[in-house]
Every structure is written in C-alpha cells, then in structure tokens.
Amino acid sequence: MSNKIKHVAVIGTGVIGISWVTYFLSKGLEVTASDPAPDAEERLRKGITLNNPDISLELLHFEVDPVKAVKGVQFVQENGPERLEIKQELFAKLDAATDPSVLIVSSSSGIQASEFQMSAKHPERILLGHPFNPPHLIPLVEVCGGKATSEEAVLQTIEFYKSIGKKPIRLLKEKKGHVANRLQAALWQEAFYLVKEGVASIEDIDLAISQGPGLRWALLGPFLNLHLSGGNGGIKHVLEHLGPPMESWMKDLGTIEIDQNLIELISTELSNVLKGKDLQKIIDDRNKVLLDLMDMKSKAVELP
Ligand SMILES: NC(=O)c1ccc[n+]([C@@H]2O[C@H](COP(=O)([O-])OP(=O)(O)OC[C@H]3O[C@@H](n4cnc5c(N)ncnc54)[C@H](O)[C@@H]3O)[C@@H](O)[C@H]2O)c1
Structure with a gap:
C-alpha cells in the first residue's frame, strides 16, 4: 500500500x-x-x-x-x-x-x-x-x-x-494525551512543582535535563537507559536494587495547579533568564544541532 x-x-x-x-x-x-x-x-x-x-x-x-x-x-x-x-x-x-x-x-x-x-x-x-x-x-x-x-x-x-x-x-488503546505528551506532562508537573517549592531555579532545572538525562533520552528511551544503568544485571537488577528508593521518590512527586500565580512566577523568571539573549539564535542553534543529531542517529544503526 x-x-x-x-x-x-x-x-x-x-x-x-x-x-x-x-x-x-x-x-x-x-x-x-x-x-x-x-x-x-x-x-x-x-x-x-x-x-x-x-x-x-x-x-x-x-x-x-x-x-x-x-x-x-x-x-x-x-x-x-x-x-x-x-x-x-x-x-x-x-x-x-x-x-x-x-x-x-x-x-x-x-x-x-x-x-x-x-x-x-x-x-x-x-x-x-x-x-x-x-x-x-x-x-x-x-x-x-x-x-x-x-x-x-x-x-x-x-x-x-x-x-x-x-x-x-x-498505541494499543486510546488514551487522553496519547503517550509522548503524557510522558512530557509527568516531567513538566514535577518541574513546575520544583519551581513553586523553590528547590532550584528555572535555569538550573532546564540544565538538569539538557545537560543530564536529556542527552541520554535523545538516544535511548527510559527503559533501555535504565537497563544500561544495571550493568550485567540490567533493568531487573536496577529495579530490585533501586526500586524501593525510586518508589519513595515517585510517592513524593508534587501535584500542581497551573494557576495565574504559577504562570506569573514561571514567565517572569524565564524572561530574566533570557535577558540579553537572542531567542532566534537559540532556535537556529537548536534546529541545527537537532538536524546534526538526527543525521548521526540515522548512521548509528543500533540506536532505535
Ligand atoms: N501545534 C502543535 O504543537 C500540534 C502538535 C501536534 C498536533 N497538533 C494538532 O494539529 C491540529 C492543527 O493544529 P495547529 O497547531 O496547526 O492549529 P492552527 O490553528 O495553527 O491551524 C489550524 C488550521 O485549520 C484551518 N481551518 C479552520 N477551519 C477549518 C476547516 N473547517 N477545515 C480545514 N481547516 C480549517 C485554519 O484556517 C488553520 O489554518 C490540531 O488537531 C492539533 O491538536 C498540534
């Protein structure tokens, strides 16, 4: 077809x-x-x-x-x-x-x-x-x-x-937000919560992803990444070993309302972060690196 x-x-x-x-x-x-x-x-x-x-x-x-x-x-x-x-x-x-x-x-x-x-x-x-x-x-x-x-x-x-x-x-069944946006929503929920709680600045939370797990997530998904964290024992070992603390972090994750206060808080802090920066240059750099990355990924045949 x-x-x-x-x-x-x-x-x-x-x-x-x-x-x-x-x-x-x-x-x-x-x-x-x-x-x-x-x-x-x-x-x-x-x-x-x-x-x-x-x-x-x-x-x-x-x-x-x-x-x-x-x-x-x-x-x-x-x-x-x-x-x-x-x-x-x-x-x-x-x-x-x-x-x-x-x-x-x-x-x-x-x-x-x-x-x-x-x-x-x-x-x-x-x-x-x-x-x-x-x-x-x-x-x-x-x-x-x-x-x-x-x-x-x-x-x-x-x-x-x-x-x-x-x-x-x-998708094997219909689900509100499908899959990828639900995964993003889970991350945003906690990112907003951490800002509201004053745990870290917006700039640092962005770095915590873009210079940390985000680099790996662009190459392998959450499951394969976790499997690689377990050495020879793979994901089974990680979950048996780190499962209990992971579960306690999951239970501690925040819930959040996207109300006017939160919107003001986040948008004001972000405009401070962007002061003196050229947003179009950020977009151009993002697109260029994205294309290079996808080109490299297409040549790395074992990456999904
Ligand atoms: N924007 C995103 O990030 C995004 C991502 C993935 C999927 N989508 C989905 O894509 C679809 C379009 O979103 P968008 O962001 O491009 O919206 P948009 O508002 O930019 O575009 C919608 C277009 O539909 C036209 N339109 C109005 N009435 C119409 C009609 N009766 N028949 C055909 N076209 C009509 C409008 O003139 C407009 O150009 C939505 O269903 C949205 O959920 C959006």
Missing part, C-alpha cells in the same frame, strides 16, 4: 499542516493542501520556504474546498482546528469524498479517532497519526485506531509513515 501512496491531501494548513506539507514534498510526494482561511495559500507557500528553502513547490496544489482537495489522493492528513464538532463535520465530508481504500488520518493532539470516525460511512480507514511539532523535523508519529478502525488501516498507516522516513509508534 505505502508504495502506492504518491499523492496526499493535507487538510488544514496552520502550524502543523504547513510542516506536514513541507515534509511530504521533501519526500517527493504530490500534495494537495486545503484551508478555508483567506490568506491560507500565501501563508502556506511562504511557510514551506521558511521551513526548507531548498524545496520545490512544483508538486504542490491548493484547493480551498476539502472535498476537491481529496480527489484522486491515496492518503489524507487532517490538521484542522482542535474542536470536536469541526473534526466530526470535516471527517464526514472527507469520508464521503474519497474511495474507501483511502486512509484518513488526523493529527489531533487531544481528540480520539473514536470521537470523529462515527460520522463516517467507512470509519474503518479513519485513525490518528499524531505528529510532534514540527513534523518536518521530528520523526515521531503516534498512530492509534479508534473503535471502528481496521487493523489493516493501522498497519498500512504505520507502513506508509515508515516508508517516508518517519518513526511511527503504535
């Missing part, structure tokens, strides 16, 4: 849609994009060139009407607003306008496929393909079927993403 996907539709071309279009074009796919905003096509063309100045726009088409945009495509990536009623209406339209063999995939961060596939006549090919921002740089896509999605559609979607160089993971 994946090698039969030559032409994709990208519905909704805001932040995420523009980035998907950039990525699909960079992989030589024909792309028809659609968005109802009056300046959408211009924004899209500028955005693609900003994302990747080397990209050719020859295989790009634009249609305001999503029904026209999906004509003749084999895959649809939906990135409309994060509102259930809009997704339900949009998926009913996309479903009616496409052959049942076409995969229709949503980028939604928080709405599950089960919630918007029921309005379709062919819900079995409707599912979630949640990217990480920006999808033209970050390989992860979380794939998850809804109650009515077929196994075949999930496998075909995973195969397609793999064939164009993405790193899809499969």
Whole structure:
C-alpha cells in the first residue's frame, strides 16, 4: 500500500499542516493542501520556504474546498482546528469524498479517532497519526485506531509513515494525551512543582535535563537507559536494587495547579533568564544541532 501512496491531501494548513506539507514534498510526494482561511495559500507557500528553502513547490496544489482537495489522493492528513464538532463535520465530508481504500488520518493532539470516525460511512480507514511539532523535523508519529478502525488501516498507516522516513509508534488503546505528551506532562508537573517549592531555579532545572538525562533520552528511551544503568544485571537488577528508593521518590512527586500565580512566577523568571539573549539564535542553534543529531542517529544503526 505505502508504495502506492504518491499523492496526499493535507487538510488544514496552520502550524502543523504547513510542516506536514513541507515534509511530504521533501519526500517527493504530490500534495494537495486545503484551508478555508483567506490568506491560507500565501501563508502556506511562504511557510514551506521558511521551513526548507531548498524545496520545490512544483508538486504542490491548493484547493480551498476539502472535498476537491481529496480527489484522486491515496492518503489524507487532517490538521484542522482542535474542536470536536469541526473534526466530526470535516471527517464526514472527507469520508464521503474519497474511495474507501483511502486512509484518513488526523493529527489531533487531544481528540480520539473514536470521537470523529462515527460520522463516517467507512470509519474503518479513519485513525490518528499524531505528529510532534514540527513534523518536518521530528520523526515521531503516534498512530492509534479508534473503535471502528481496521487493523489493516493501522498497519498500512504505520507502513506508509515508515516508508517516508518517519518513526511511527503504535498505541494499543486510546488514551487522553496519547503517550509522548503524557510522558512530557509527568516531567513538566514535577518541574513546575520544583519551581513553586523553590528547590532550584528555572535555569538550573532546564540544565538538569539538557545537560543530564536529556542527552541520554535523545538516544535511548527510559527503559533501555535504565537497563544500561544495571550493568550485567540490567533493568531487573536496577529495579530490585533501586526500586524501593525510586518508589519513595515517585510517592513524593508534587501535584500542581497551573494557576495565574504559577504562570506569573514561571514567565517572569524565564524572561530574566533570557535577558540579553537572542531567542532566534537559540532556535537556529537548536534546529541545527537537532538536524546534526538526527543525521548521526540515522548512521548509528543500533540506536532505535
Ligand atoms: N501545534 C502543535 O504543537 C500540534 C502538535 C501536534 C498536533 N497538533 C494538532 O494539529 C491540529 C492543527 O493544529 P495547529 O497547531 O496547526 O492549529 P492552527 O490553528 O495553527 O491551524 C489550524 C488550521 O485549520 C484551518 N481551518 C479552520 N477551519 C477549518 C476547516 N473547517 N477545515 C480545514 N481547516 C480549517 C485554519 O484556517 C488553520 O489554518 C490540531 O488537531 C492539533 O491538536 C498540534
């Protein structure tokens, strides 16, 4: 199936849609994009060139009407607003306008496929393909079927993403926030708590990740990293040996409310940290190192 996907539709071309279009074009796919905003096509063309100045726009088409945009495509990536009623209406339209063999995939961060596939006549090919921002740089896509999605559609979607160089993971059940954002939420919860409790400065908490475990986490995940901490005994030894203290830290983790006080505290301290620094340079450096890192990772065949 994946090698039969030559032409994709990208519905909704805001932040995420523009980035998907950039990525699909960079992989030589024909792309028809659609968005109802009056300046959408211009924004899209500028955005693609900003994302990747080397990209050719020859295989790009634009249609305001999503029904026209999906004509003749084999895959649809939906990135409309994060509102259930809009997704339900949009998926009913996309479903009616496409052959049942076409995969229709949503980028939604928080709405599950089960919630918007029921309005379709062919819900079995409707599912979630949640990217990480920006999808033209970050390989992860979380794939998850809804109650009515077929196994075949999930496998075909995973195969397609793999064939164009993405790193899809499969969610075996629907869960609010999917997987990666839940893991991030756990970390942010404790980071905010430590700031509120005055345990360390924002600058130092950022360093505690970026110069510490974050370096390893970009290479291996939490489980393989833990396995390597256990020497010959691996993860089993670590959990038997360090499990009890780890559990006591887990029980001591803070809970937090993101109220106005916390927002003020964090945003004021962060603007002090950034004083005299050029944020655009930080972004440029981050993107450059990220690309170098991913290039190195792709050559280190044993790294996942
Ligand atoms: N921003 C992120 O970090 C991020 C990351 C992963 C996934 N997502 C998901 O991607 C989707 C898009 O998010 P975004 O951040 O790009 O939002 P955005 O607001 O930047 O873009 C949404 C786009 O949808 C268009 N739109 C409005 N009504 C529409 C309709 N009826 N049909 C089609 N398009 C319509 C808007 O004109 C706009 O260009 C959401 O479901 C979101 O959860 C966002």
